[in-house]
Amino acid sequence: MRSGTFAAIDVGTTKICTIVGEVAGTGETRILGVGISPSAGLSRGMVDNIREATEAIRVSVEKAERASGTRILSAYVGLSGAHIQSVNNRGIVAVPDRSRPISSDDIARALEGAKIISIPSNREILHVLPRFYIVDGQDSVSDPLGMYGQRLDVDAHIITVASSAIANVSKVVEAAGVQVDELVLQPLASAEAVLNQEEKRQGVVLVDIGGGCTDIAVFIEGSIQHTATIPLGGNHITRDLVVGLRCPYHSAEEAKVLYGHALPSSVAADATIEIEAFGAERQRAFPRRMVCEIIQARCEEILEMAVAEVRKTTEVQFVSAGLVLTGGTALLPGIDLLAEQVTRLPARVGRPSHIFGLVDELHDPAFATSVGLLQWAVGLPDIAPIGHYAGGPSAFDGLFKRIGNWFKILLPE
Numbered sequence: 001m002r003s004g005t006f007a008a009i010d011v012g013t014t015k016i017c018t019i020v021g022e023v024a025g026t027g028e029t030r031i032l033g034v035g036i037s038p039s040a041g042l043s044r045g046m047v048d049n050i051r052e053a054t055e056a057i058r059v060s061v062e063k064a065e066r067a068s069g070t071r072i073l074s075a076y077v078g079l080s081g082a083h084i085q086s087v088n089n090r091g092i093v094a095v096p097d098r099s100r101p102i103s104s105d106d107i108a109r110a111l112e113g114a115k116i117i118s119i120p121s122n123r124e125i126l127h128v129l130p131r132f133y134i135v136d137g138q139d140s141v142s143d144p145l146g147m148y149g150q151r152l153d154v155d156a157h158i159i160t161v162a163s164s165a166i167a168n169v170s171k172v173v174e175a176a177g178v179q180v181d182e183l184v185l186q187p188l189a190s191a192e193a194v195l196n197q198e199e200k201r202q203g204v205v206l207v208d209i210g211g212g213c214t215d216i217a218v219f220i221e222g223s224i225q226h227t228a229t230i231p232l233g234g235n236h237i238t239r240d241l242v243v244g245l246r247c248p249y250h251s252a253e254e255a256k257v258l259y260g261h262a263l264p265s266s267v268a269a270d271a272t273i274e275i276e277a278f279g280a281e282r283q284r285a286f287p288r289r290m291v292c293e294i295i296q297a298r299c300e301e302i303l304e305m306a307v308a309e310v311r312k313t314t315e316v317q318f319v320s321a322g323l324v325l326t327g328g329t330a331l332l333p334g335i336d337l338l339a340e341q342v343t344r345l346p347a348r349v350g351r352p353s354h355i356f357g358l359v360d361e362l363h364d365p366a367f368a369t370s371v372g373l374l375q376w377a378v379g380l381p382d383i384a385p386i387g388h389y390a391g392g393p394s395a396f397d398g399l400f401k402r403i404g405n406w407f408k409i410l411l412p413e
């Protein structure tokens with residue numbers, strides 16, 4: 001657990017959210033200020049216009065600075081996009097002196113070993129997350145530090161991303177005047193905010209359905225098992241409505257947010273909605289059920305793709321706690337029930353928790369990533385059971401970088 005003041009920036013496809021939080025003496029994270037601005041220059045979770053993205057981030061950061069009365073020098077920043085790949089790998093080291101216990105150096109060497117995977121030159125390792133350790137054949141050791149044994153194995157979850165995605169996100173944040181403390185994979189951040197320990201132990205899938213993409217994180221037996229991003233989100237639902245209803249984007253979005261439901265059978269068969277449409281008549285009436293059927297079809301596709309991601313590394317029956325849906329699209333009424341029908345697993349909507357202070361607007365699934373980034377920065381032991389090792393040249397470097405960050409404070413204006 002750390003203390004001090006931290007900032008997090010969720011660079012999303014539909015909104016940029018900057019949060020400043022402080023860890024109080026009691027260990028609680030208190031939110032000091034939030035700055036939300038509409039996103040620009042991003043598509044499907046990735047930067048596609050440096051100038052527009054920089055400007056949108058600048059607006060969000062300035063709002064958060066004003067709200068919190070602090071100057072944001074550096075921040076934890078989320079990274080997403082379909083370029084994300086993950087793999088589980090083993091690292092093995094010998095502990096030559098049997099009279100001494102396993103040290104943090106041995107653990108770092110084992111993690112270094114786990115990082116030896118072949119990756120193309122245009123990709124980089126973003127995170128190396130220890131899943132569990134094995135000490136002389138004793139498996140499922142959660143922390144081998146201080147134990148005795150001659151052989152230490154680590155099973156680690158390695159996340160690799162496109163180098164260009166790292167460079168572009170870093171560039172837009174830095175151009176907005178903020179140093180990047182650490183880039184954090186968005187599904188891991190969202191998981192910090194909305195999953196509880198019991199769900200992680202019994203097997204759970206985090207599904208963050210945002211605007212441009214859907215972030216997935218699978219936890220089995222308390223450890224991260226798989227991470228992925230699907231390039232589909234709520235904006236695709238809106239675009240389906242534009243095509244289906246032949247209406248402008250903003251009225252399709254209004255129809256979705258005001259009258260949308262993921263289960264068409266839940267709305268009255270004769271209900272109609274009136275929205276602005278293209279063509280001679282400015283306003284046109286549509287059966288509400290038809291709108292919901294269009295929404296349902298895309299939601300089903302996203303949920304089926306999420307389950308297909310789970311199947312890549314594990315049997316679906318091991319995911320006893322089912323799905324936790326978050327992200328702005330999780331606000332769609334009935335999406336949890338639809339998820340239960342499609343996946344035959346339990347499902348609930350996850351909202352950020354364990355936060356105090358100016359938080360009313362943050363108890364919303366759309367803020368799972370931003371709140372989770374802050375919780376990642378703080379490293380609350382209660383909700384961060386896995387070690388956080390930054391990528392880069394070595395796990396140790398990451399550790400030292402984190403220690404260095406502890407001294408990086410935000411100066412009041």
Ligand SMILES: Nc1ncnc2c1ncn2[C@@H]1O[C@H](COP(=O)(O)OP(=O)(O)OP(=O)(O)O)[C@@H](O)[C@H]1O
Nearest residue numbers: 012013014015210211212213234235327328329331
């Ligand atoms: N009440 C609502 N009902 C249905 N959809 C909603 C509602 N509120 C927001 N949304 C949708 O949620 C999406 C935005 O979600 P979110 O804020 O999590 O995205 P983001 O983090 O900016 O994007 P991404 O994570 O994909 O980069 C939009 O498509 C929006 O239409």
Ligand SMILES: [Mg+2]
Nearest residue numbers: 012013210369
């Ligand atoms: Mg998001």
